[in-house]
Structures are given as structure tokens and as C-alpha cells.
Amino acid sequence: xxxxxxxxxxxxxxxxxxxxxxxxxxxxxxxxxxxxxxxxxxxxxxxxxxxxxxxxxxxxxxxxxxxxxxxxxxxxxxxxxxxxxxxxxxxxxxxxxxxxxxxxxxxxxxxxxxxxxxxxxxxxxxxxxxxxxxxxxxxxxxxxxxxxxxxxxxxxxxxxxxxxxxxxxxxxxxxxxxxxxxxxxxxxxxxxxxxxxxxxxxxxxxxxxxxxxxxxxxxxxxxxxxxxxxxxxxxxxxxxxxxxxxxxxxxxxxxxxxxxxxxxxxxxxxxxxxxxxxxxxxxxxxxxx
Amino acid sequence: xxxxxxxxxxxxxxxxxxxxxxxxxxxxxxxxxxxxxxxxxxxxxxxxxxxxxxxxxxxxxxxxxxxxxxxxxxxxxxxxxxxxxxxxxxxxxxxxxxxxxxxxxxxxxxxxxxxxxxxxxxxxxxxxxxxxxxxxxxxxxx
Numbered sequence: 001x002x003x004x005x006x007x008x009x010x011x012x013x014x015x016x017x018x019x020x021x022x023x024x025x026x027x028x029x030x031x032x033x034x035x036x037x038x039x040x041x042x043x044x045x046x047x048x049x050x051x052x053x054x055x056x057x058x059x060x061x062x063x064x065x066x067x068x069x070x071x072x073x074x075x076x077x078x079x080x081x082x083x084x085x086x087x088x089x090x091x092x093x094x095x096x097x098x099x100x101x102x103x104x105x106x107x108x109x110x111x112x113x114x115x116x117x118x119x120x121x122x123x124x125x126x127x128x129x130x131x132x133x134x135x136x137x138x139x140x141x142x143x144x145x146x147x148x149x150x151x152x153x154x155x156x157x158x159x160x161x162x163x164x165x166x167x168x169x170x171x172x173x174x175x176x177x178x179x180x181x182x183x184x185x186x187x188x189x190x191x192x193x194x195x196x197x198x199x200x201x202x203x204x205x206x207x208x209x210x211x212x213x214x215x216x217x218x219x220x221x222x223x224x225x226x227x228x229x230x231x232x233x234x235x236x237x238x239x240x241x242x243x244x245x246x247x248x249x250x251x252x253x254x255x256x257x258x259x260x261x262x263x264x265x266x267x268x269x270x271x272x273x274x275x276x277x278x279x280x281x282x283x284x285x286x287x288x289x
Numbered sequence: 290x291x292x293x294x295x296x297x298x299x300x301x302x303x304x305x306x307x308x309x310x311x312x313x314x315x316x317x318x319x320x321x322x323x324x325x326x327x328x329x330x331x332x333x334x335x336x337x338x339x340x341x342x343x344x345x346x347x348x349x350x351x352x353x354x355x356x357x358x359x360x361x362x363x364x365x366x367x368x369x370x371x372x373x374x375x376x377x378x379x380x381x382x383x384x385x386x387x388x389x390x391x392x393x394x395x396x397x398x399x400x401x402x403x404x405x406x407x408x409x410x411x412x413x414x415x416x417x418x419x420x421x422x423x424x425x426x427x428x429x430x431x
Contacts, residue, residue: 193375248322248325248329249383249384249386251322251390252322252326252384252386252387252389252390253384253386255319255322255386255390255393255394256375256386256389256390256393259393259397261397262315262316262319262394262397262398263316263317263318263319264314264315264316265314265315265316265317266312266313266314267312267313267314267315267317267320268310268312268313269310269313269315269320269345269353269355269418270306270307270308270310270345272317272320272321272324273304273306273324273343273345273355274304274306275321276321276324276325276328277302277304277324277328277343
């Protein structure tokens with residue numbers, strides 16, 4: 001600490017004989033100077049407590065930052081101007097599998113980005129290094145990252161630039177979006193299926209009428225041909241059974257794609273079973289059972 | 290309904306119906322699809338022949354139960370879980386909607402469908418349908 005003393009003129013002087021004499025104004029000046037020094041010291045003491053307060057606040061904000069990033073679900077990674085990792089939070093460890101000790105000081109993209117993205121990263125980062133700008137800064141991107149065990153997984157990354165001591169540093173916040181991607185895929189599949197279902201329903205509905213016509217035609221042929229040749233008879237049988245198979249498929253499709261509430265009839269389940277099992281279309285047995 | 294599935298001679302069909310079964314309120318077309326699909330699956334599960342036993346009974350005063358038991362190849366645990374999923378199929382023929390639509394129809398009637406199966410032994414489908422209370426209204430149309 002340096003406190004400049006104002007020069008106090010004529011405080012005392014020595015006469016020729018070596019005797020010290022007090023100057024006229026000296027006392028007054030001295031008091032003034034003391035008062036000034038007292039003030040100065042007081043202000044210094046004040047700034048000292050202010051300084052301590054600031055340090056305390058800094059510690060607090062650091063603590064806040066630490067606990068925030070430590071409890072965050074998202075990985076928080078900071079890179080210096082060379083692209084080396086200098087901050088690595090707990091979530092980063094959990095997501096990538098590298099401990100802070102393993103990650104700190106490593107070049108970020110080599111450690112975490114898939115090989116095929118290294119060139120892009122290099123280009124982007126050289127721009128960032130100088131200007132604090134780049135293709136990823138200030139945006140949220142979906143990228144592919146690599147875990148410690150080599151598995152690739154999708155991430156959502158947002159990067160911001162911060163100037164520290166005159167150099168650009170980067171803060172990356174990222175999350176593992178494997179689950180979200182899977183959900184998206186599932187949803188897309190469901191949407192596709194819904195559209196296909198609608199289409200199938202429409203097609204099924206439209207096929208019903210021509211199928212009915214074919215069925216009637218087969219019935220007519222059966223009636224018209226009194227004594228058909230065996231191979232003709234067999235062909236008619238094939239027609240009949242395949243029409244019925246088609247009807248069943250269409251009924252299933254429509255039951256799913258265009259479900260109708262059941263009609264309300266008073267029926268006996270035994271009769272339905274009987275019809276299903278003993279109906280001619282089902283059995284067509286040559287002999288009884 | 291079942292057409293081509295002319296039940297082969299190799300399959301013995303046993304039908305045991307409870308003559309005292311009360312009427313229920315239901316859609317006859319949907320119900321015949323329900324039983325038809327299960328019978329068809331049972332037949333296809335027994336290419337070498339076997340027994341198909343269909344029983345109806347009054348499970349409780351409010352529940353009619355129909356069981357359809359085959360002695361076919363059975364369904365693995367893995368497949369049992371996916372059995373009613375649309376487009377799930379283990380056969381070479383068909384599109385995998387039969388049991389999905391079956392379940393949909395049973396549930397639309399307020400009923401339930403259960404399956405028990407052992408690989409190599411066969412499968413049993415049990416369908417339970419509610420008996421309406423006396424005052425349930427019924428459509429007069431046929």
C-alpha cells in the first residue's frame with residue numbers, strides 16, 4: 001500500500017547555528033496533513049471491506065455455478081481458446097463415461113465427436129478462435145457424439161461464446177436425446193401406420209362390392225351348370241373358397257381400420273358357435289363327423 | 290365364414306354347449322368373426338391333426354364363457370405377449386389382423402379374452418361376455 005505524503009513546507013528548518021526552529025504555518029499544515037491521512041486510511045479500510053465483500057460474493061456465485069452445473073441433467077463443458085476442455089460437470093461424466101480427470105485438458109472434438117465430423121469441427125473452431133463466431137455458436141443443434149466405450153448416440157447441443165482475458169472460450173451444454181429420438185421414430189411409425197390403416201380401410205371398403213359381384217357370379221355358375229366336369233367343379237370350389245378368404249381379410253381390415261360399435265341383438269352364443277363350426281362354408285366335409 | 294378352412298378330417302371337433310345358456314346382447318356378425326378367427330387359428334396350429342374342443346357355459350349369472358381348446362403347436366411366452374398386436378404373425382399366410390380384430394370386438398362387447406398356451410401342447414382361448422341385466426334395451430331391427 002502506498003500513500004503519498006503531501007510535502008509539508010517549512011515544517012522546520014535549521015538555522016546557521018544548527019538550532020531547529022518551527023515555521024509559523026507548520027503546525028496548522030501538520031494538522032491538515034494528519035486529517036488528510038486519516039481520511040485516506042478510512043477510505044482504504046472501507047475499500048478493503050468492500051473488496052472482502054466482493055470476494056465473498058464471488059465465492060458465492062462460484063458456489064452457485066458449481067452446484068447448478070453439478071446438479072444439472074445436461075452436460076456442461078467449457079473449452080478454452082485451443083478447444084481443450086477446462087470444465088466438465090457431473091452430467092458430462094454420466095453421459096460420456098469420462099471422469100473429469102480423464103476429460104480435462106483433452107481436445108474436445110477428438111474426445112467426443114464422431115470421426116466423420118472432425119473436419120467440420122476444425123473449420124468451425126478456427127473461425128471461433130479468432131472471432132468468437134462460428135456455425136454452431138448461439139444455435140441448438142442435433143449431432144452425433146461418441147461415448148467412452150465407443151458407442152455413438154444423438155445429442156442436442158447448444159454452444160455459446162464467452163470472452164475471458166481477451167480470448168474466446170466456448171460453453172457447450174448438451175443432452176443425450178436417445179430416448180427422444182426413439183419416441184420420435186415411434187410416433188412417426190404410428191402416424192405412418194394410421195395413414196396406411198386409413199388407406200387399407202378405404203381399399204377394403206371399395207373391394208367389398210366387386211367381391212360381392214364375384215361371389216354372386218360363382219353362385220350363378222354353380223346353379224347354371226347342372227353337371228359340371230370335375231375340373232370345372234373344382235375350379236368353382238376354388239373360386240368360392242378364395243372369395244370367402246378375401247371376405248374374411250377385408251372384414252378384419254375394416255374391423256381395425258373402421259371399427260363400428262357392435263349392433264345390439266338378442267342372441268344366443270350357442271347359435272353363433274353352431275353357425276361358425278357347422279356352417280357349410282366352414283365344413284364342406286364329404287362325410288359327417 | 291371360414292371357407293378354405295374346411296376343417297380337415299384329421300381334426301376331431303368336440304362341441305359341448307350349455308343348453309341353459311342365457312341370451313346376450315351382441316353383434317352376431319362380430320361374434321362369428323371372433324369365434325371364426327380363433328377356430329381358424331386352431332385349425333392352422335394343428336397341421337398334423339388334433340382335437341378342437343369348444344365349450345360354452347354360464348360362468349356366473351352375469352357372464353357367459355366360451356372356451357376353444359386345441360392340441361396344436363402352442364404359443365411361446367414371447368409370442369403370447371405380442372399375440373394381439375396388429376400385424377403380428379407367425380404364419381406364412383394372412384396379414385396379422387385376426388386376433389387384433391377379435392380382441393377389439395370382444396372388448397367392444399364389454400367382454401374379455403384370455404389365452405393359455407404351452408408350446409407343443411396346445412392353446413386355449415377363453416372369451417367371456419356379459420349377460421345383460423333385465424332392463425337393457427335391444428334394437429328391434431334384425
